[in-house]
Amino acid sequence: MSGAVLRNKVNPNNSTHHLSLAEASEIMGVTGDDRMLHALAAEHGYMLRRVEGAASGSVISAVLAVSRRQGDLAQAVAISLEDGRITPNESSEIRRLCASIQADAADLAQRAELASAGGQ
Structure with a gap:
């Protein structure tokens, strides 16, 4: 065109x-x-994440990654609420950590699928 x-x-x-x-x-x-x-x-209220190549590593390491990110999120929320309000920068950090949890959870799902197919 x-x-x-x-x-x-x-x-x-x-x-x-x-x-x-x-x-x-x-x-x-x-x-x-x-x-x-x-x-x-x-x-439309969605957030996208690029799916990289096939997941590698163990299911256990993926579970631990999700748990670590959840701890990071809980800590960020706690620190943000210490003064009784969430600033725009704090909100951005919380949003980033939520996206990281989603990415790690998607990776965990891929690893579990590979493991169920005999890949690990």
Whole structure:
């Protein structure tokens, strides 16, 4: 597609041209920039995490990683609430730790699936 057509499709003030999901996917693939995907997910109340390659390591180490992150989260919340309020920076840290727990839990699920298939 021409540059002019693409500009019209991504211009929020243009109501006559629209970017299709297939086109958005192609753009993200070519550019390596997934911000559109994250913005769409956030608009609908979701948070995304890239799934890396196959999980490696033991199920036990994955359980311990999840537990460690949960402890980090509990500590961050406790420290944040010491003064009776949560600042924007403290909220960002809590959000980051929650995302880390989700990532570690997904890794644990992958390792358990591999183990159930005889992989470990």
